Structure formats: structure tokens, C-alpha cells
Amino acid sequence: MDLPVMSPVSPMLSKPVTSIPAGMSYEPKWDGFRTICFRDGDDVEFGSRNERPMTRYFPELVEAARAELPDRCVVDGEIVIAGSAGLDFEALQLRLHPAASRVNMLAEQTPAAFIAFDLLALGDEDYTTRPFAERRAALAEALADADHPIHLTPATTDLPTAQRWFDEFEGAGLDGVVAKPLTLTYQPDKRVMLKIKHQRTADCVVAGYRVHKSGADAIGSLLLGLYTDDGELASVGVIGAFPMATRRQLFSELQPLVTHFDDHPWNWAAQVAADPELAHRYGGGSRWNAGKDLSFVPLRPERVVEVRYDHMEGRPGASAATGGRPRFRHTAQFNRWRPDRDPRSCTYAQLDQPLTFSLDDVVPGLTEPHRRRG
Numbered sequence: 001m002d003l004p005v006m007s008p009v010s011p012m013l014s015k016p017v018t019s020i021p022a023g024m025s026y027e028p029k030w031d032g033f034r035t036i037c038f039r040d041g042d043d044v045e046f047g048s049r050n051e052r053p054m055t056r057y058f059p060e061l062v063e064a065a066r067a068e069l070p071d072r073c074v075v076d077g078e079i080v081i082a083g084s085a086g087l088d089f090e091a092l093q094l095r096l097h098p099a100a101s102r103v104n105m106l107a108e109q110t111p112a113a114f115i116a117f118d119l120l121a122l123g124d125e126d127y128t129t130r131p132f133a134e135r136r137a138a139l140a141e142a143l144a145d146a147d148h149p150i151h152l153t154p155a156t157t158d159l160p161t162a163q164r165w166f167d168e169f170e171g172a173g174l175d176g177v178v179a180k181p182l183t184l185t186y187q188p189d190k191r192v193m194l195k196i197k198h199q200r201t202a203d204c205v206v207a208g209y210r211v212h213k214s215g216a217d218a219i220g221s222l223l224l225g226l227y228t229d230d231g232e233l234a235s236v237g238v239i240g241a242f243p244m245a246t247r248r249q250l251f252s253e254l255q256p257l258v259t260h261f262d263d264h265p266w267n268w269a270a271q272v273a274a275d276p277e278l279a280h281r282y283g284g285g286s287r288w289n290a291g292k293d294l295s296f297v298p299l300r301p302e303r304v305v306e307v308r309y310d311h312m313e314g315r316p317g318a319s320a321a322t323g324g325r326p327r328f329r330h331t332a333q334f335n336r337w338r339p340d341r342d343p344r345s346c347t348y349a350q351l352d353q354p355l356t357f358s359l360d361d362v363v364p365g366l367t368e369p370h371r372r373r374g
Contacts, residue, residue, distance in 0.1 A: 010189035026162035032080035086173030113149035171357030237328030
């Protein structure tokens, strides 16, 4: 490749704020894999937020980039998978598979799309020093004739429209709004954009813990659960941001609650033995880091904690055994302990349910492949 901006590039980042500021350009906040696409003729590369290559996992997007992007360009965007119920982050995670045969199969079964939202280079021109308003206009012109699965994200400078997007688009799986100053230059790895995300609280059951990487006498993270309508305790995520002194104190406090897996609702080892595909979710290592141990110490589900969260993912009717029930999209944050709360009262019913909203109303044609798959 020979481009004005060469790989790898760390993408420009955003910092959280509590409300949508005035006088900026606004875009939906997509829930996928942040990716910068580099194209020089037939050479195409996709690089992730941490500058790892993503190209091999999305062969359908390589072909799409050759067909739909300008011949020589560098475009910042998000890889997403659009399902009938909105963005499907779980299906997107499954695309990161080491076997080429499975990658190709999933490319057919769950094809991805690329949502473009910034321009770093076009032809021989480096756009990173130009203001965002100019970059956005050039990107819109460059992608004017682009077709699925390459899409230009919606953008507006109208604050009421941005607020409506924030309220409505969550129902399609998006998790907020990004605000960009119109004069902003592209600044890799700098938190100079603003993100506004939904903030909510939930009372969850503490059902286990993982030990801290520093040793076995401190808590690394607490595993959280919520009860379903039929009384099943479903895994919904973790909290883990504690001072070291608190981690050690929690370790001592929780020892009386330690139990055996045979007496615990999450006997995941038996589920993994029955279905090896669940190993990545239950104790078999992380898809992002194959050496990371995801096993845990089971606790009697008797303690309740209030946590802050921004967004849920999953399908309400799915089986807990497959990990498909709604769960926190990101790591939740500790708020307070709730000794007054009955663990059995910690159900999904307490969670806000966003209004259903079609992805095709956000980006026309985004779910067309899903409809073709029937």
C-alpha cells in the first residue's frame, strides 16, 4: 500500500458526557467493532481499535470495499451485524474465529456491514488536519453511490434531531449519540469527541467471583445474575472496578457464601461438556484473549448489589444455556450494596425496555441481507 495515511492508525476516541451539547455535528453511536479501512486498489485492510488486523474475519467486507469505496482511501467506521431485532453484537463476536472454514461459513450466514463516519485520506490527500465539517462533506460525496454493505452513518447539526435519535435508536440496538465539534481535526488515540450514553441502574444477584490477577486473596470481578419469569437465574455480566483494599475485604466477606457447582444454578462445566462451542463463554478462555481464564468461584445467590449500566444485548426469549438472554453490553459499575433486597426479587422486570425501532429507519437497507436469509 502507498497511501497518505498508512496502517496502523489508532482511531480518534470519545469521552463520556451526561447530556448532548449544542453546536456540534451528531451521529448515532454504533454498537460494533471500531475499524479503520485502508484501500489502495485491490489491497484492503481493516484495523481494529487496538490496531489488530481484522481483515481475515470479514472477507465479505474486503470484496465490498473493493466494489463500493473510492480506489484509494482511508475511512474510519464500525463493523456491525444487523439482525431482525437490531444490531447483533453476539453474532459479531462469533465472527472472530481462528478457523478459515468457519469464517467463510459465517460470512455467508451472518454477513457484516461497514458503517463509515470519518475520512482520513482520499486519493493523494491527507484529510486528518482538515476540520470535521470538511471531512464529513468529502466522505458523503465519496460514498454517494456506495451500496450495501458499505453505508454512510446519518449525521445532523440539529440538536432536537440528535435528542430524538438518542431516545429512539436504542430500540434498534444503538447505544447513544456521538457529538463532534465541526472544527475538530482527526486526532488518533485522543478523546476529543463526546459520547452520550444511556445510564440506568439495576439490582443484581452476586452469584460468583473471579480472583484478581495479583493473587488468590482478592476479588477480580463479581458475576451478576437476574431471575427470569420461570425462576431461572440468568447470567447478565460482571462488575470489577474496586480499589485493592476493597478487593481483599470482599474476598474475606464472600468466603462463607462459597458453594459447590452441584448446588449452584450455573453448573457451566456440564454445559460446556455437552456443547464445546460454549467454552468461549463459560470458562474456556476469551475470544479476544485465548489465554484468559474465565472460570469462577460459585457463591450461594444471597447477596444483592445495585449497579449502573448503559445498554443491554441479547434476546428476551433465548435460552440462558446459550448465553442469549439479555445481558450488560459493557462491564457494569458498582453503585451500592442492597442488604434490604430479596435476591429473588431481582428480575428482568426492573429493566427499562427500549421502544422497538427498525435499523432500516436509521440506515435504509441495512437489514436487507437478513430479510434475504429469511
